[in-house]
Amino acid sequence: MKRTTAIVCLSSLLITAGCSGSKSGGNSGNDEQKASGAVIKQFADAWVKAWAPNGKPDAAGALTDNPTVFAKRLDGVDSALVASTVTVTPQNNPKCSDGSNCTQDLAVEAQLRGIGTMKWTSTATAVKTGGTWKIKASGDTIYPGLGDNNYLKRVRALPARASILDRNGVALTTNRQVVIVGVASGTKATAATYAAFTQYLQVDGAKLAARAKAAPAGEFVDAITIRAEEWDALRPKMSALPGVLTMGGTQSLPPTATFARSLIGTMNTATVDTLKNAGPTASAQDQVGTTGLQYAFQQQLAGTPGGTVALRDGKTKLTIKTVFTQQGAAGKPVKTTIDxxxxxxxxxxxxxxxxxxxxxxxxxxxxxxxxxxxxxxxxxxxxxxxxxxxxxxxxxxxxxxxxxxxxxxxxxxxxxxxxxxxxxxxxxxxxxxxxxxxxxxxxxxxxxxxxxxxxxxxxxxxxxxxxxxxxxxxxxxxxxxxxxxxxxxxxxxxxxxxxxxxxxxxxxxxxxxxxxxxxxxxxxxxxxxxxxxxxxxxxxxxxxxxxxxxxxxxxxxxxxxxxxxxxxxxxxxxxxxxxxxxxxxxxxxxxxxxxxxxxxxxxxxxxxxxxxxxxxxxxxxxxxxxxxxxxx
The missing domain is CATH 3.40.710.10 (DD-peptidase/beta-lactamase superfamily)
Incomplete structure (x- = not known):
């Protein structure tokens, strides 16, 4: 029978030149590539929109065979990487193993906010069920090796901020311990709390209260950054008040709070405007220059942050492998003419x-x-x-x-x-x-x-x-x-x-x-x-x-x-x-x-x-x- 079939095909080939090796016959192989390629392209575009600022994963999830689970998975990886934008580009044509299963590589390039560009290649699998092509809802579609349980863990490392120097090379600023003082969002802080911010920290208590009430639940609402020694003096008056929260950190500061303040400038948690000045590798959580030399030379002084992304086992939480490394660069001092x-x-x-x-x-x-x-x-x-x-x-x-x-x-x-x-x-x-x-x-x-x-x-x-x-x-x-x-x-x-x-x-x-x-x-x-x-x-x-x-x-x-x-x-x-x-x-x-x-x-x-x-x-x-x- 196999011999007869071969003869028939050969005869047909000589007559029409139209015999196909596909199980479904005719030009169905090209049709499968086109159909699966179309849904994979739709999926790639939806992924890009999902990871854009204020993007939602629902449209990308809807193109898969398990929309709810996949949408949550895609959004979780976005949050883990802190991706600001992404490009997803299908590579070559889909490869179809049969009339219902096709795969195509995706070249992914994600901008990790505050670190840099991470690139990888994943594979989208398109499956045909009930006459409709869907993307298989697998973690491997997002990143190879994620599967159903593994996850990506990002770590960002800031280099020490460089100093502003005087004309003789003596440091006018060095990294010193600071305390960021704020309140819990919502209504936990009381009128007495806000009055203390006004009295002891010269913070507008009414404006701070309004910010706290408008902030999402569970958020730390920062009010002011002060030197650690200043907080030590205020701690007895402030720490017991309802809603007061603090975070420790370092900041590049002159020897005293008043020394050359208007010239050296100040630093604070980044705002929309100061974040733009800080450059593409700055983060909204960073302490950045807000005025003076600290602002003018923010990028030179701050250097470039580094970071890693590790693939971790979902059960043991242990690192399987480090999949991305960005080397940071130390900031460079700014030498002034100041005596x-x-x-x-x-x-x-x-x-x-x-x-x-x-x-x-x-x-x-x-x-x-x-x-x-x-x-x-x-x-x-x-x-x-x-x-x-x-x-x-x-x-x-x-x-x-x-x-x-x-x-x-x-x-x-x-x-x-x-x-x-x-x-x-x-x-x-x-x-x-x-x-x-x-x-x-x-x-x-x-x-x-x-x-x-x-x-x-x-x-x-x-x-x-x-x-x-x-x-x-x-x-x-x-x-x-x-x-x-x-x-x-x-x-x-x-x-x-x-x-x-x-x-x-x-x-x-x-x-x-x-x-x-x-x-x-x-x-x-x-x-x-x-x-x-x-x-x-x-x-x-x-x-x-x-x-x-x-x-x-x-x-x-x-x-x-x-x-x-x-x-x-x-x-x-x-x-x-x-x-x-x-x-x-x-x-x-x-x-x-x-x-x-x-x-x-x-x-x-x-x-x-x-x-x-x-x-x-x-x-x-x-x-x-x-x-x-x-x-x-």
């Missing part, structure tokens, strides 16, 4: 102030930032870099350069009158100055006479102040690694605005950093770009050198302001040169003043502002005196 001792000195000087104040010190010859402090209380906002203030009479350094560039000299007569009127606008001097009448530019600078400088406004072109400011680096983008404001001196729209700009008022604004660089320009002779992180921040000259005669005149002006002018409070602290400033500002509808002083000694230039200060000489001066007396 640790000078930073401490600046902060100690600001601690003597009762008003908000900032102090910046730079190396005049390089523009490298030596200290940037804000006080008397620590703050996350770095107003020393980002504050936008009217610079007041410190800007007479720029005005003098503009007048000297317009042909005036140090002995040009500049009359100091009680007031001066410019097209209907009356300008006066600061309260401590008695008009002295006739005098030179040098005397007007030493005594900080507003009316004397404004009397020369007609000698300047409309853009003279803008151009003069540019010679000191004012008005350009600073391009620092952290946010910083370089100031602006817009071209005046009329004579009144021009007059105001000559005394650092009107539309003129600058940060303490920008004004410290103005003083540095007088010291060095050329405006330098500020540098905080060498190799990252652009270095070098920010403008062409000042004319030699202008440099000589301004250095004389600033030195004699200390030896016999408004900055005499600094006398006795070496060869200090300085300029005082008092700027009128409107705060909450009321006119007040900010006190300034800027100057240099040796190769160190500096500027200080005191918000609400009476005058540069009386309010800012004593802070600088304390600062200068503490280092040589």
């Amino acid at each position: 640790t001792n000078m930073q401490k000195t600046a902060e100690a000087a600001l601690a003597t102030s009762k008003l908000p104040a900032s102090l910046v010190a730079v190396q005049a010859s390089t523009g490298q930032i030596l200290a940037a402090a804000n006080g008397p209380q620590s703050t996350n906002y770095n107003r020393a870099f980002q504050g936008r203030y009217a610079p007041g009479s410190t800007f007479k350094i720029v005005t003098s350069a503009a007048l000297l560039g317009a042909g005036e000299t140090t002995t040009t007569p500049l009359p100091c009158t009680p007031t001066i009127n410019v097209f209907g606008k009356t300008f006066k001097n600061y309260d401590g100055l008695t008009a002295y009448g006739a005098g030179t530019m040098q005397k007007a600078f030493n005594e900080s006479c507003n009316t004397a400088f404004i009397s020369q406004h007609a000698k300047l072109s409309k853009d003279a102040m803008t151009k003069a400011a540019a010679m000191f680096g004012i008005g350009r983008e600073l391009g620092l690694s952290v946010g910083a404001y370089g100031g602006q001196v817009p071209a005046p729209k009329d004579d009144v605005e021009e007059a105001a700009s000559m005394i650092g008022q009107g539309t003129v604004t600058a940060s303490p950093l920008a004004i410290s660089l103005v003083a540095a320009t007088v010291d060095h002779g050329t405006a330098m770009k500020p540098v905080l992180v060498p190799g990252k921040d652009a270095a070098g000259a920010a403008a062409s050198p000042l004319p030699a005669a202008t440099v000589a005149a301004l250095q004389t002006f600033m030195r004699t302001t200390v030896t016999g002018g408004t900055a005499s409070v600094l006398a006795g602290n070496g060869a200090v040169a300085a300029k005082t400033g008092t700027a009128e500002v409107v705060v909450n509808g009321k006119v007040t003043t900010n006190a300034w002083m800027a100057g240099y000694r040796g190769d160190v230039a500096f500027a200080v502002i005191v918000e609400g200060g009476a005058s540069g000489s009386h309010t800012a001066g004593p802070i600088l005196k304390t600062f200068l007396s503490s280092f040589k």
Whole structure:
């Protein structure tokens, strides 16, 4: 019979060329491949959607012969791997062993959140039952070797965070023990609990209560991260309160909670925004930089996490084999130009102030930032870099350069009158100055006479102040690694605005950093770009050198302001040169003043502002005196 069949087939082949080796005959082999391949492709697409953010496994489960069990299994592997996305690509064509069983390999590439990319190949088996093709609901379809009971176990390993260093390579931050303090979700915490968070931890208790009530059951709702020693002091008051929970950990921190806080920055559990900044291998549970250098260099400091995925026996829980390994990479330190001792000195000087104040010190010859402090209380906002203030009479350094560039000299007569009127606008001097009448530019600078400088406004072109400011680096983008404001001196729209700009008022604004660089320009002779992180921040000259005669005149002006002018409070602290400033500002509808002083000694230039200060000489001066007396 087999011989006859063979002859028949051969005869048919010679006549029609259509004989099939399939048991079902005809072209059914191709039909099975197409039908099974179609359902496997549908399954692959449904798997991708199931592991997408907020994806559901039901559609993928519905394509299998045991929907409920498989959907739960697929979702469980997703949770175990913490997969953010996945691609599932069928390979080649299905292989059919008969008319009801076909298999096809699946190339799977999953992004394991916080670790990296894991790749593997699994096999989908399509079975035909009752005329319908279904995927066999096996764990091996997801990962080879899972079967019905085995499971995958992921472990993520974070490298130690690298340090931020000072100019000498000394660590400004190290990894220290911290405690994350929070509450249990729901209503376990009481009104007394939330009141304690407000009183002892400066956490808004009402907002924390709202978060706790909205959080899923059994969740830890974090409120604040504090140093371990701080928690030890608070433990007796907090730990017994209903609903209080804590978690231990480490965080990269400076030696004290206040040291260079606004510059170094802070760290906290990742938010949506800070997680984006932290890069693709960061996790929502990570402690990441939120401000300052910690934020700007988050990825460099954090390094790259590593991890493993192991296939484990479902009964014994023992590892069968490690199926994925991602090597981590240690973070790299960030070296800054900060001088640790000078930073401490600046902060100690600001601690003597009762008003908000900032102090910046730079190396005049390089523009490298030596200290940037804000006080008397620590703050996350770095107003020393980002504050936008009217610079007041410190800007007479720029005005003098503009007048000297317009042909005036140090002995040009500049009359100091009680007031001066410019097209209907009356300008006066600061309260401590008695008009002295006739005098030179040098005397007007030493005594900080507003009316004397404004009397020369007609000698300047409309853009003279803008151009003069540019010679000191004012008005350009600073391009620092952290946010910083370089100031602006817009071209005046009329004579009144021009007059105001000559005394650092009107539309003129600058940060303490920008004004410290103005003083540095007088010291060095050329405006330098500020540098905080060498190799990252652009270095070098920010403008062409000042004319030699202008440099000589301004250095004389600033030195004699200390030896016999408004900055005499600094006398006795070496060869200090300085300029005082008092700027009128409107705060909450009321006119007040900010006190300034800027100057240099040796190769160190500096500027200080005191918000609400009476005058540069009386309010800012004593802070600088304390600062200068503490280092040589």
